Amino acid sequence: MESVNNEGIVAFIHPEAKISKNVTVWHFTYIGRGTKIGANSMIGSLAHIDHDVVIGKNCRIQGNVYIPPGTVIGNNVFLGPACVLLNDKYPPSGGVLRAPIIEDDVTIGGNSTICPDVKIGRGAVVGAGSLVTKDVPALSVVYGSPARTVMTKKEYVLKQKTWKKKNSCRKMKENFN
Ligand SMILES: CC(C)(COP(=O)(O)OP(=O)(O)OC[C@H]1O[C@@H](n2cnc3c(N)ncnc32)[C@H](O)[C@@H]1OP(=O)(O)O)[C@@H](O)C(=O)NCCC(=O)NCCS
Numbered sequence: 001m002e003s004v005n006n007e008g009i010v011a012f013i014h015p016e017a018k019i020s021k022n023v024t025v026w027h028f029t030y031i032g033r034g035t036k037i038g039a040n041s042m043i044g045s046l047a048h049i050d051h052d053v054v055i056g057k058n059c060r061i062q063g064n065v066y067i068p069p070g071t072v073i074g075n076n077v078f079l080g081p082a083c084v085l086l087n088d089k090y091p092p093s094g095g096v097l098r099a100p101i102i103e104d105d106v107t108i109g110g111n112s113t114i115c116p117d118v119k120i121g122r123g124a125v126v127g128a129g130s131l132v133t134k135d136v137p138a139l140s141v142v143y144g145s146p147a148r149t150v151m152t153k154k155e156y157v158l159k160q161k162t163w164k165k166k167n168s169c170r171k172m173k174e175n176f177n
């Protein structure tokens with residue numbers, strides 16, 4: 001089934017996928033059978049969200065993300081561009097699949113890879129380009145390959161506040177001049 005809006009073809013959304021209110025699905029994205037997406041979430045272009053995935057409310061799934069069958073993602077989760085989640089530890093295992101669990105309020109930086117059977121705890125942050133091979137504790141910040149804890153969420157929030165304050169008067173337009 002093709003899903004179309006007035007800008008042309010938007011996405012392939014399986015007829016048995018459940019898309020809640022106010023969900024935006026951008027161009028050329030695939031959403032498989034039985035997948036559920038919670039209200040107010042956004043799915044970027046070229047994302048591949050396989051069958052039987054659960055995504056909560058208010059999530060931001062950026063372009064080019066891959067989410068395998070059986071993944072469970074909580075509410076208010078941010079997946080940066082080109083994140084890859086995996087579910088087969090010893091491929092091809094013939095269907096013995098253990099998808100990651102991403103708890104509420106998690107942020108995952110662009111181009112990160114989350115290995116099979118890994119849980120990312122509530123509120124944790126994964127830095128850009130990380131390879132996450134083990135569970136990430138709630139409210140911790142990890143990065144690297146393999147990813148290691150580098151700071152607390154509290155420290156991250158302080159850095160985020162400073163970043164916003166320092167850059168609040170800059171317009172995005174400046175980046176394109
Ligand atoms: C993880 C992150 C928050 C760390 O920020 P920070 O603490 O301010 O880090 P700094 O820039 O001060 O760098 C500190 C050190 O960590 C390293 N580092 C920073 N981020 C890293 C990452 N993602 N992976 C590996 N090393 C990293 C830096 O190279 C630096 O190393 P050095 O001490 O050897 O010079 C940030 O770098 C990041 O990855 N943000 C996510 C960006 C993203 O994916 N956004 C998606 C939406 S566009």
